[in-house]
Amino acid sequence: MKKLNRNQRVIGITKILTDNPNKVINLNVFTETFNAAKSSISEDLMIVREVLHSMHMGSIETISGAAGGVKYKCDISEEHKERFIEELCELLKDTNRVVPGNFIYMTDIMYNPQIIQKAGLILASTFKDLEVDYVVTVETKGIPLAYEVAKLLGVQLVIVRRDTKVTEGTTVSINYVSGSSKRIQTMSLAKKAIKKGSKCIFVDDFMKAGGTALGITNLLKEFESELLGIGVLIDNLETPNKLVENYISLVELRGIDEEGSVNVNPSSRVE
Amino acid sequence: MKKLNRNQRVIGITKILTDNPNKVINLNVFTETFNAAKSSISEDLMIVREVLHSMHMGSIETISGAAGGVKYKCDISEEHKERFIEELCELLKDTNRVVPGNFIYMTDIMYNPQIIQKAGLILASTFKDLEVDYVVTVETKGIPLAYEVAKLLGVQLVIVRRDTKVTEGTTVSINYVSGSSKRIQTMSLAKKAIKKGSKCIFVDDFMKAGGTALGITNLLKEFESELLGIGVLIDNLETPNKLVENYISLVELRGIDEEGSVNVNPSSRVE
Numbered sequence: 001m002k003k004l005n006r007n008q009r010v011i012g013i014t015k016i017l018t019d020n021p022n023k024v025i026n027l028n029v030f031t032e033t034f035n036a037a038k039s040s041i042s043e044d045l046m047i048v049r050e051v052l053h054s055m056h057m058g059s060i061e062t063i064s065g066a067a068g069g070v071k072y073k074c075d076i077s078e079e080h081k082e083r084f085i086e087e088l089c090e091l092l093k094d095t096n097r098v099v100p101g102n103f104i105y106m107t108d109i110m111y112n113p114q115i116i117q118k119a120g121l122i123l124a125s126t127f128k129d130l131e132v133d134y135v136v137t138v139e140t141k142g143i144p145l146a147y148e149v150a151k152l153l154g155v156q157l158v159i160v161r162r163d164t165k166v167t168e169g170t171t172v173s174i175n176y177v178s179g180s181s182k183r184i185q186t187m188s189l190a191k192k193a194i195k196k197g198s199k200c201i202f203v204d205d206f207m208k209a210g211g212t213a214l215g216i217t218n219l220l221k222e223f224e225s226e227l228l229g230i231g232v233l234i235d236n237l238e239t240p241n242k243l244v245e246n247y248i249s250l251v252e253l254r255g256i257d258e259e260g261s262v263n264v265n266p267s268s269r270v271e
Numbered sequence: 272m273k274k275l276n277r278n279q280r281v282i283g284i285t286k287i288l289t290d291n292p293n294k295v296i297n298l299n300v301f302t303e304t305f306n307a308a309k310s311s312i313s314e315d316l317m318i319v320r321e322v323l324h325s326m327h328m329g330s331i332e333t334i335s336g337a338a339g340g341v342k343y344k345c346d347i348s349e350e351h352k353e354r355f356i357e358e359l360c361e362l363l364k365d366t367n368r369v370v371p372g373n374f375i376y377m378t379d380i381m382y383n384p385q386i387i388q389k390a391g392l393i394l395a396s397t398f399k400d401l402e403v404d405y406v407v408t409v410e411t412k413g414i415p416l417a418y419e420v421a422k423l424l425g426v427q428l429v430i431v432r433r434d435t436k437v438t439e440g441t442t443v444s445i446n447y448v449s450g451s452s453k454r455i456q457t458m459s460l461a462k463k464a465i466k467k468g469s470k471c472i473f474v475d476d477f478m479k480a481g482g483t484a485l486g487i488t489n490l491l492k493e494f495e496s497e498l499l500g501i502g503v504l505i506d507n508l509e510t511p512n513k514l515v516e517n518y519i520s521l522v523e524l525r526g527i528d529e530e531g532s533v534n535v536n537p538s539s540r541v542e
Binding site for chain 1: 275277278279281282283285286289290291294318319321322323326328370371372374375376377378379382383384385387388410411414415418419421422425426427428429430432437438439440441461463464
């Protein structure tokens with residue numbers, strides 16, 4: 001590659017770093033890619049670090065030693081976070097979302113990459129200083145959000161299933177009681193999916209009583225692994241007594257009033 | 272925000288553009304964010320465009336008119352694409368993947384954000400010049416890949432389900448015949464999920480006979496919508512007669528030989 005000047009190098013460095021959150025990138029990658037001296041790259045990195053930090057777009061950490069390098073960690077400003085959560089509340093308030101049975105249709109939100117990217121960024125920024133091995137979710141609606149959080153934390157996504165598949169090899173299945181409907185349900189996970197002694201985050205779209213989250217805690221025990229945190233997009237406060245205590249959420253839902261309006265506001269559990 | 276110099280502005284511009292693939296961003300966003308003149312921002316954008324282009328990291332298009340601005344489109348170099356696909360083949364060849372019934376365990380690959388991000392980038396780069404409204408997939412394993420493609424194309428993800436849920440409102444269900452097992456299966460989609468007259472891409476993890484892809488084509492007809500392209504990660508050539516013709520894949524699988532080795536190679540259908 002032809003020699004680039006500083007203006008040009010910082011563009012490539014920004015792209016490479018932000019494409020690889022939480023991954024240690026050796027400085028040789030940059031010196032080779034940009035055909036530049038280590039001292040130049042170090043100065044470039046200082047500029048990138050300063051700009052990303054001042055714009056609340058993330059931090060760059062230096063890891064010393066033979067396996068060292070630099071590592072990008074995501075971030076979001078308080079202002080952007082608040083504005084996004086308010087916009088999300090407005091979206092959810094739309095009365096056209098109410099479907100028969102007084103359910104709120106929110107699939108379009110859960111599968112909208114622009115929304116999920118920001119929601120995932122907020123959750124990942126909250127969990128970014130924990131040492132996490134896996135982000136766990138249960139199929140189906142929370143998968144894009146959990147994937148986004150896993151990507152930003154630089155770890156593997158694990159999807160717990162309702163059924164077992166022949167392509168998964170040996171699976172571990174547990175029964176759990178759904179907190180709201182009191183029905184017994186099953187969740188399954190391939191034995192190969194999680195290594196013993198791992199630390200996990202559970203991410204889901206919606207929390208009612210927290211039965212699923214409690215089920216995940218118990219399932220992880222079968223893998224001798226631990227749940228460090230729980231993050232959901234929407235917390236349904238119509239079920240006030242939760243089976244789990246520590247979790248974060250972006251939005252609180254208090255049901256649908258008699259005029260058919262959705263009662264929703266920014267969560268008190270967002271950090 | 273305090274005034275930034277060019278070195279600093281191009282970092283922020285790169286981050287904002289690459290975070291918003293296929294979205295038109297008005298130049299005022301940049302002039303306001305960076306407190307800079309339009310002429311300076313235009314020159315910044317020329318530098319960003321040149322570097323991203325020369326590194327095959329994407330292109331920046333200018334859209335003129337009142338609703339105009341600039342738009343980032345993703346890209347990947349041939350060299351990176353080939354290297355990634357070869358690495359993916361190596362990963363799949365691991366004999367430890369073979370589970371009873373001669374299935375290949377590949378869930379860890381489908382849920383690995385680093386892998387899925389690159390696979391999604393390759394598929395999205397192939398489809399990036401089509402005018403697409405939705406990326407469609409069927410639950411569960413292909414969801415992260417389809418999400419990544421949808422994000423890079425800047426469109427909504429649609430997940431077709433095997434069952435119907437009360438929270439989805441009115442749904443459309445069709446029956447289709449799985450091409451390999453010849454069993455009748457059902458797929459369902461909320462009426463609200465796709466607008467009439469839409470153009471879609473179908474993305475999935477695995478193609479056997481293509482029964483699911485054909486089912487999606489028929490389901491989309493119920494929404495008066497059209498399938499423009501199909502992209503899968505792995506094409507199983509043990510089922511050579513496919514029910515669909517035009518699709519792209521990254522990897523070709525020819526089964527497991529008698530020694531238990533997985534026979535896999537880069538696909539001839541990658542573009």
